[in-house]
Amino acid sequence: MASIDIAAIRKAYGSTHVLHxxxxxxxxxxxxxxxxxxxxGKSTLLRMIAGLEDISSGEIRxxxxxxxxxxxxxxxxxxxxxSYALYPHMTVAENMSYSLRLRKTAKDKISTAIAGAxxxxxxxxxxxxxxxxxxxxQRQRVAMGRAIVRAPKAFLxxxxxxxxxxxxREQMRGEIKKLHQDLGATSIYVTHDQIEAMTLADRxxxxxxxxxxxxxxxxxxxxxxxxxFVAGFMGSPAMNMxxxxxxxxxxxxxxxxxxxxxxxxxxxxxxxxxxxxxxxxRPEHVVVTRGGGPGIQAFIDLxxxxxxxxxxxxxxxxxxxxxxxxxxxxxxxxxxxxxxxxVDRIHLFDHEHGARIG
Amino acid sequence: xxxxxxxxxxxxxxxxxxxxxxxxxPLFWLLKVSITPNDLLYGEGVRMWPSRxxxxxxxxxxxxxxxxxxxxNSLIVSLSTAFxxxxxxxxxxxxxxRFAFRGKFWIVGLMLLTQMFPLVMLIAxxxxxxxxxxxxxxxxxxxxxxxxxxxxxxxFLMQSFFDGIPKDLEEAAMIDGATRFKAFRQIILPLTLxxxxxxxxxxxxAAWSELLFALMLISxxxxxxxxxxxxxxxxxxxxxxxxxxxxxxLALIPACLFFFFIQRYLVQGLxxxxxxx
Ligand SMILES: Nc1ncnc2c1ncn2[C@@H]1O[C@H](COP(=O)(O)OP(=O)(O)OP(=O)(O)O)[C@@H](O)[C@H]1O
Ligand SMILES: [Mg+2]
Numbered sequence: 001m002a003s004i005d006i007a008a009i010r011k012a013y014g015s016t017h018v019l020h021x022x023x024x025x026x027x028x029x030x031x032x033x034x035x036x037x038x039x040x041g042k043s044t045l046l047r048m049i050a051g052l053e054d055i056s057s058g059e060i061r062x063x064x065x066x067x068x069x070x071x072x073x074x075x076x077x078x079x080x081x082x083s084y085a086l087y088p089h090m091t092v093a094e095n096m097s098y099s100l101r102l103r104k105t106a107k108d109k110i111s112t113a114i115a116g117a118x119x120x121x122x123x124x125x126x127x128x129x130x131x132x133x134x135x136x137x138q139r140q141r142v143a144m145g146r147a148i149v150r151a152p153k154a155f156l157x158x159x160x161x162x163x164x165x166x167x168x169r170e171q172m173r174g175e176i177k178k179l180h181q182d183l184g185a186t187s188i189y190v191t192h193d194q195i196e197a198m199t200l201a202d203r204x205x206x207x208x209x210x211x212x213x214x215x216x217x218x219x220x221x222x223x224x225x226x227x228x229f230v231a232g233f234m235g236s237p238a239m240n241m242x243x244x245x246x247x248x249x250x251x252x253x254x255x256x257x258x259x260x261x262x263x264x265x266x267x268x269x270x271x272x273x274x275x276x277x278x279x280x281x282r283p284e285h286v287v288v289t290r291g292g293g294p295g296i297q298a299f300i301d302l303x304x305x306x307x308x309x310x311x312x313x314x315x316x317x318x319x320x321x322x323x324x325x326x327x328x329x330x331x332x333x334x335x336x337x338x339x340x341x342x343v344d345r346i347h348l349f350d351h352e353h354g355a356r357i358g
Numbered sequence: 359x360x361x362x363x364x365x366x367x368x369x370x371x372x373x374x375x376x377x378x379x380x381x382x383x384p385l386f387w388l389l390k391v392s393i394t395p396n397d398l399l400y401g402e403g404v405r406m407w408p409s410r411x412x413x414x415x416x417x418x419x420x421x422x423x424x425x426x427x428x429x430x431n432s433l434i435v436s437l438s439t440a441f442x443x444x445x446x447x448x449x450x451x452x453x454x455x456r457f458a459f460r461g462k463f464w465i466v467g468l469m470l471l472t473q474m475f476p477l478v479m480l481i482a483x484x485x486x487x488x489x490x491x492x493x494x495x496x497x498x499x500x501x502x503x504x505x506x507x508x509x510x511x512x513x514f515l516m517q518s519f520f521d522g523i524p525k526d527l528e529e530a531a532m533i534d535g536a537t538r539f540k541a542f543r544q545i546i547l548p549l550t551l552x553x554x555x556x557x558x559x560x561x562x563x564a565a566w567s568e569l570l571f572a573l574m575l576i577s578x579x580x581x582x583x584x585x586x587x588x589x590x591x592x593x594x595x596x597x598x599x600x601x602x603x604x605x606x607x608l609a610l611i612p613a614c615l616f617f618f619f620i621q622r623y624l625v626q627g628l629x630x631x632x633x634x635x
Contacts, residue, residue, distance in 0.1 A: 052529050072532040079533045085526035089548045099534035146534070 001186055002063030002153040003028045004049065009058035011044055011210075018044050019210040021058070026154075029184045033197045035233070036207035042190045045207075046156050049188065051075050063153055073102075078147035079156040082163065084139045086131040086146075093118075093127040096145045103150070117145040120179070137168045148179070154186040162192065173199060194236055198222070206230045224347075228354035231280050231347055237311055237322050239280045243351065246271045255279050255348070259317040261296055263341050269348055269358035276351035285345035286323035288312060288330060288337050295340030300331045314339060385610075392416070392603035399599060415604035424579050425605055428587035432566060433612060435497055435583055439504040440562040443512050447557055448550070450509070451516030452542060456525070469510040477507070481574050494575050500583070503575065504565045512557050519553025520546065555623035562616055566609075584609050 004026040011019040018041045026032050034042045047053040049060055051072035060067050067075050078099075087095050096114045105113075118124050121141040131139055140160065147155055160176075161169045173196055180187060180200075191197055197204050198218045206213045206221060206229070214226040225231035231239050244255040246269065247262070253269060254262045255277060263279060271277060289295065298316035305311075305328070312323045312331060321339055331337050348358040391399070392415055394408040402408060419425045453459075454466065484503060485494065493499030523546055531541035547554075569585040576582055584605070591602040 050529075050533055052532070071537070072529070073535045073537060075533075077533065079530070081526045081530060083524060083526050085524065085530040087527065087531070087545055098531070102535040102540070146530075 001028050001184065004154060004186060004188070005061040006049070007059045009045070009048065009060065010056045011041070011048060011053065012056045017210065022212055024205060024212065024215065026186060026188065029186055031180050031187045031189065031200060031202045032205060033201035033203075034188065034190045034205050034207060035192070035194070035197045037233070038192070040207045041210045042207060043158055046158055046188060046190055050077060050079050050156055076153045077156060078150065078152040079158070080143045080147050080160045082159040084143040086139055086142055088131050091128050091130055092123060092134070092142050095131070095142055096149050099146070099150045113149045114145070117149045120148070121145050136164055137172070140164060140172060144176075144179070148183065152185070154188065157187065157189040159190055159192065161196065169193075176200065194234065206233060224356070226356050228278060228349045231349065235282055237283045237324060239282050239347070240286065240322055242279045242319055244277055244279050246275045246277045246348070247273055249273045257317050258319065261317040263346070264343055265346050265348060266343050266358060271348070271350070271357050277357065278349040278351050278354070280347035280349060281341045281345055283311065283322040283324035285342060286321060287340040287342060288314070288323045288325060289340070290331060290335065290337055293338045293340075295338035298337055298339045300333055300335045300337060303331065303333055388603050388606050391599055392607050394600060396600055415600040416608070419601050419604045419608065423601070424582070424590075425584070425587060425608070427579070428582050428584040429608070431497060431581060432584040435500050435504065436562050436565040438501045439508065439565040440558045442501070442505050443508045443561045444554055444557045446505070446509050447512035447516045448547070448554065450513045452520050452546070454513065454517045455520035469513065472510050477570060481571065484571070485574060488575065495578055495581050497581055499575055500572060500581070503571050504568065508561045508564060512561055515557050515560070516550070516553055519550050523549050551623040555620035559617055559620050563613060566613055
């Protein structure tokens with residue numbers, strides 16, 4: 001096990017700049033999840049840690065040792081690929097033991113190691129099969145087994161579950177979490193999937209366009225997104241965002257939205273009177289009441305029942321307001337309701353740069 | 359519905375049979391003439407099978423001609439060429455498939471360029487180059503020329519096979535602790551066996567049946583390959599078709615054997631199951 005230090009890492013392919021100076025410290029035994037939209041450089045960063053891509057500038061240390069110029073084989077890390085990358089001409093047992101055989105590990109040690117990993121992952125009966133005779137989920141397990149047999153310094157995962165169906169993904173997610181609790185291995189995990197990120201991570205690193213946007217615990221990112229990008233990226237259905245003007249003169253602090261609607265906001269907001277801001281509120285925090293309750297008048301356009309709850313799309317002050325409610329049958333299409341934004345649930349962002357201001 | 363489908367099936371099979379018959383007919387004719395006694399060859403007109411057959415031509419070719427020698431020469435030249443070309447093409451094809459390096463574009467361009475000339479144009483310069491080196495009239499010279507001409511195409515062929523193997527595999531191997539060369543040898547090469555077999559087969563047959571350079575660069579019997587030898591049945595006054603065909607049939611045997619040995623690699627779908635599927 002080891003910590004990983006990433007300092008001012010940049011990557012360019014010719015004149016295309018992919019990573020613009022990434023700094024990140026991953027503690028020994030920590031599970032860090034990298035999230036971000038497609039093409040933002042997650043895989044590139046992971047591959048640089050693995051040694052599969054050259055480092056254009058900056059420094060990577062694994063367990064305190066600078067690895068910039070080390071070959072992948074000397075970095076002692078394991079990686080699980082999105083494609084699994086199992087060796088097709090080898091059996092499951094041979095796939096898992098390959099790294100140990102390369103290190104000239106004693107035969108009996110190899111058998112104990114693969115038997116142990118096989119048992120952990122429920123692969124016992126498949127040991128003599130070739131990858132082509134396995135299902136997608138089984139292949140995924142073999143790929144995991146190949147990574148854990150040799151107790152590396154760190155595990156790297158590049159969207160390991162994205163080729164599985166939803167049910168299997170949920171199950172493997174649980175197994176990965178258990179595995180991490182068992183092994184306590186330093187892990188970096190790339191995913192598109194919010195739920196995976198939220199459930200697995202000790203810390204989430206949100207990236208966009210080669211720049212780290214925010215690093216923090218899953219709930220940190222969810223409850224206090226550092227900027228508009230993180231606010232919009234985390235959470236499903238996505239956060240409501242409305243452009244408005246901040247006012248604190250002539251009354252309590254408030255944000256004026258379109259059509260003369262003003263929403264009261266908290267104290268201590270780092271903006272001047274008249275500043276352009278973006279107001280954000282998560283759908284599950286929007287309070288919807290039927291009839292003439294307190295709040296802003298709105299019309300229900302669309303009702304999406306998810307089984308777990310209901311997503312309501314309402315139009316108010318010329319915008320689409322999404323609300324999520326656990327209550328069923330709260331409203332139907334065409335209803336007039338009132339929506340309210342509780343003060344302590346409101347996020348405010350600087351309109352121009354998108355930074356959080358309150 | 360049923361009779362219609364049956365009709366299609368019959369038509370389909372018949373078309374395949376016709377194709378096979380068309381493709382194999384010259385071979386059949388080769389065999390037929392090789393066992394036809396000389397006195398019947400012209401006497402009987404065009405017949406599918408002679409009224410009397412004989413192995414005299416084979417006996418003559420094997421016992422009283424230089425054919426065994428030509429055979430040996432052809433085997434040496436073709437096998438050496440096939441193995442050298444395949445080894446070079448594997449390494450070069452891998453590099454073209456996996457690495458970006460300076461001058462790659464130009465190297466590929468030059469290799470393509472070599473494929474554009476009619477070989478006849480190159481005979482004179484090649485003779486001029488090889489002759490002072492003492493490489494005319496020698497099997498080594500022939501092997502060198504064949505290797506040079508076959509490497510570019512074989513390289514492209516191998517490159518396409520390597521392109522078909524996911525990069526993830528050798529990356530996984532390198533992370534598992536292999537050097538790039540070890541990953542190439544232990545992971546990628548075994549998966550490329552069908553490609554290697556195809557390349558070996560292709561180059562072997564090309565060298566086995568090559569006539570132009572063999573004719574121009576070799577003048578003595580000692581270093582003649584079998585296609586050159588075949589021409590010795592053409593004399594000023596007649597063509598000894600029976601013996602020529604017998605030699606031809608014999609010449610098919612090594613090529614058939616060679617393909618027999620490599621065919622199981624040709625058809626294997628080895629990469630199945632490597633990545634998601
Ligand atoms: N060899 C290359 N040459 C030029 N650009 C490249 C190369 N490899 C990757 N890129 C670019 O680098 C950027 C980051 O790619 P990367 O694979 O890291 O994205 P990602 O965040 O993993 O995306 P995804 O979620 O789709 O896997 C992309 O815009 C991609 O086009
Ligand atoms: Mg990726």
